[in-house]
Amino acid sequence: MTSPSATPSGGRSSVWRVLVGLLVALTVATGIIVVPWFLLRDEAAPGASAGPRWFGGYYDVTAAHPDTAALPGAGSDAVVLAFVTAGPGGACTPTWGGVYSLAEASRALDMDRRIAQKREAGAAVTVSFGGARGTELASACGTVGDLIGAYANVLERYTITTVDLDLENAALGDVVAGDRRAAAIAGLQGRARAKGSDLSVWLTLPSDQEGLGTDGLRAIRQLLQAGVRLAGVNTMTMDYGAPLADRSMAGAAITALTAVHDQLGRLYEDLHLALPAGGAWAIMGATPMIGQNDVHDEVFALDDAATLNAFAQKQRLARVSMWSLNRDRACGADHPDARTASDSCSGIAQGEADFAAVLGRGFAIDPTLAPNPAPTASAAGEATAPFTGSPAPPPASTPAPTRDP
Structure with a gap:
C-alpha cells in the first residue's frame, strides 16, 4: 500500500x-x-547475525584455589574466564587481574592444562577483558598496535575465538581508550577473517532499570563505527543501587533488559545497521549476580533465576551468564555474614551449582563456539607441556576480594 x-x-x-x-x-x-x-545504501547495512545461543558463567581466576582440579561448569556449558587486565603499574601486558601473568597462571593455577581439559570435555572456554578493578588494556596500551599485540597474546595462548569486553568504571568513561579498543578489535577481526576464521566479540556493560548509560551506548557506537561485528551486548543485571519499586530481582532484570532492547533498536537504526531476524533480543545477553549482591538489600534467589531463564527463553536471548561459578554454592558455617557478598559462595541456601543448572536451562552450545584445537606454544614461546606435579604456590600478590563482573 x-x-x-x-x-x-x-x-x-x-x-x-x-x-x-x-x-x-x-x-x-x-x-x-x-x-x-x-x-x-538505500537499505540498512548488515549489522549482526544471530549466533549460537549459549549459557556460560564467569569464573573469577584471581579467586581460584590452586588445588582445584578442573574448571567448574557442567556438560557443554561455556566458561568465561575473568578478568584479563593490564599488568602492575598499568603496564601494557595482559595479566589475570593484575595478580598472575599468563605464565604464572599456568604454573600456579595449572590454567593452560585446565582449559585444555575443559575443551576435551566438550565445553567452550572464552576470556573476558576488563572488569571492575585494575586497568583495562585499552587504557594501558598507548597505541592500537600495542593493544592488538596484548590482546593477541591472550587469544593465541588459549586459542580463543570468542571474547568478552567487560567495561566498567574508568574504562567505560575513557573515550580515547574506547577508540583505541574499537580499532584494535576491528583489526583482530580482520586478521581472523584473513585466516579463514572468525573472532566473536561480546560487549558487557552495566545497566540500571532505565537501561544503559551514555558511556555504555557510546562504547557500542565506537565499536560498530570502527567496523566491529558485535556478537552481542551483555547486560549486567545487578547492583542497581536504587529502590526496586516492589519488583523482584528478576523483575528488575527484565525491566532493565527491556530498556536495553529498545536502546539497541534505536542505535542500530541510527547507524543504518540491520539486526538479525529476532531483532535486538537476538544479540542480547543477561548476567545477574547470584545470591547476595554487593548492594545489601539485593538478593538474587533461585526463583529469580527461574524467572529470568523463562524470560530469556521466551525472547530468545543469545546468552545468559552469571557472576560467578566460584560463588555457586552455599556458604559454610565459618562465613561471617551471609548478607555480605563473598567471592566463594552465594550467601543463600542452595545446592552445589544450582544457579548454573537453573539459568542454563534450554541453552545448548553450538559446536562452532567450542573449538578443540591442538596444543600450541604460548605467545612467549613456552610450550604447554603435560602437567605432572602439584600446582606452584601463587605469586606474592594477594588476589582482590569480591569483584563484580
Whole structure:
C-alpha cells in the first residue's frame, strides 16, 4: 500500500544517485570530502547475525584455589574466564587481574592444562577483558598496535575465538581508550577473517532499570563505527543501587533488559545497521549476580533465576551468564555474614551449582563456539607441556576480594 505522499517509483533512488555522484566527483577532484558509507545504501547495512545461543558463567581466576582440579561448569556449558587486565603499574601486558601473568597462571593455577581439559570435555572456554578493578588494556596500551599485540597474546595462548569486553568504571568513561579498543578489535577481526576464521566479540556493560548509560551506548557506537561485528551486548543485571519499586530481582532484570532492547533498536537504526531476524533480543545477553549482591538489600534467589531463564527463553536471548561459578554454592558455617557478598559462595541456601543448572536451562552450545584445537606454544614461546606435579604456590600478590563482573 502506498501512502498519498509517497515518492513516485525511482524518484528517491534517482535523487540519492545524483547526490552520491556529486560527492564522489568532489572527492576525486579535491581529495577532501569523504562520502559517508551509509549514503551509498538505500537499505540498512548488515549489522549482526544471530549466533549460537549459549549459557556460560564467569569464573573469577584471581579467586581460584590452586588445588582445584578442573574448571567448574557442567556438560557443554561455556566458561568465561575473568578478568584479563593490564599488568602492575598499568603496564601494557595482559595479566589475570593484575595478580598472575599468563605464565604464572599456568604454573600456579595449572590454567593452560585446565582449559585444555575443559575443551576435551566438550565445553567452550572464552576470556573476558576488563572488569571492575585494575586497568583495562585499552587504557594501558598507548597505541592500537600495542593493544592488538596484548590482546593477541591472550587469544593465541588459549586459542580463543570468542571474547568478552567487560567495561566498567574508568574504562567505560575513557573515550580515547574506547577508540583505541574499537580499532584494535576491528583489526583482530580482520586478521581472523584473513585466516579463514572468525573472532566473536561480546560487549558487557552495566545497566540500571532505565537501561544503559551514555558511556555504555557510546562504547557500542565506537565499536560498530570502527567496523566491529558485535556478537552481542551483555547486560549486567545487578547492583542497581536504587529502590526496586516492589519488583523482584528478576523483575528488575527484565525491566532493565527491556530498556536495553529498545536502546539497541534505536542505535542500530541510527547507524543504518540491520539486526538479525529476532531483532535486538537476538544479540542480547543477561548476567545477574547470584545470591547476595554487593548492594545489601539485593538478593538474587533461585526463583529469580527461574524467572529470568523463562524470560530469556521466551525472547530468545543469545546468552545468559552469571557472576560467578566460584560463588555457586552455599556458604559454610565459618562465613561471617551471609548478607555480605563473598567471592566463594552465594550467601543463600542452595545446592552445589544450582544457579548454573537453573539459568542454563534450554541453552545448548553450538559446536562452532567450542573449538578443540591442538596444543600450541604460548605467545612467549613456552610450550604447554603435560602437567605432572602439584600446582606452584601463587605469586606474592594477594588476589582482590569480591569483584563484580
